[in-house]
Amino acid sequence: MVKVVVIEDESVSSNYIVSLLSKYCSQGFRVEKEIDNIIDAVSWFINNDSPDLIFMDIHLSDGLCFEIFNKVDINCPIIFTTAYDEYAIKAFKTNGIDYLLKPITEKDFYQAIMKFLKIRRDKRSQLIENEKVSLLNLDKEKLYKKRFLVKLGNKYTPLKVEDIAYFYKDDIVFIRSFDGNNYPINNSLSSIENSIDSNMFYRVNRKILVNINAIEYLSQYKPGQLVLKVKPKFEELIILSQEKSSHLKSLLN
Known part of the structure; x- marks a missing residue:
C-alpha cells in the first residue's frame, strides 16, 4: 500500500487529487493525511513516519511550501502541484519527481503516477541487490562508529x-x-x-x-x-x- 500525503490549501484542488487517486490507483494507494498549511505539515512530519509519496502545492495559506524543508527532512518523492511555473528549478532541488501545472489534466496526473511507480520499482530492485550483497558479507562484522x-x-x-x-x-x-x-x-x-x-x-x-x-x-x-x-x-x-x-x-x- 502506497501511503500518500496531500499538502494543498485549496479544498477543491485537494479533493480533485484524492478523486484522481481513487480513479487510477484505488487498489494500491491510501491518503494518510490532507494538510493545508506549513505549520500543520511540519508538525505532522515530526510526529509521523514518512509517507511514500507527497502531492504538494507551492503556495500554501501561510507561505511557500519550501519553508517545510527548512524544518524537517523529507526523503520521499514529491509531485508538486501549482499554478506557478517559476518554482520548477527550486522544486527539483528537493525530492521533486514531477511538476504539474494547474489546472491538472488527468493525462498529466496519470503520467506522474507512472513515473513515481517506475522510481519505486527501481528502488526496490536496488534494495534487493543491496540485500544480496549484505548476505554475501554476513561473515564480516559491521564496523560501527565507536x-x-x-x-x-x-x-x-x-x-x-x-x-x-x-x-x-x-x-x-x-x-x-x-x-x-x-x-x-x-x-x-x-x-x-x-x-x-x-x-x-x-x-x-x-x-x-x-x-x-x-x-x-x-x-x-x-x-x-x-x-x-x-x-x-x-x-x-x-x-x-x-x-x-x-x-x-x-x-x-
Missing part, C-alpha cells in the same frame, strides 16, 4: 558512543551525553543513524535518535501512541507514532 570528535570550548575530545544519551536536531544536530553536556556536530541524523549500532540507538522520530539505555519509561499518550521519557531530560515532548510505539516496545522487551 566515538565522535566533539568540541568543548577550545578543546576537541573523543566522546565514546556508549557515553551518548541521544542525538537531537534543533537548527543543527547536537549530541547530549549522559552527564548532560551538549555538543554541536556537523552530521545529519540520518547519516549518524547509518553509522551506529541500531541495536543500541533507536530513531524515535525525525528529531531525535535515542540510546536505549537513556530511556527512563514509556507512557500512554493516545490509543496506540506513547510518550518517551529519557534521561538526561529532553525539553520537548517525545511522541511516538503507532508504528514506532509498537516497534520500540518489541525492541525493549
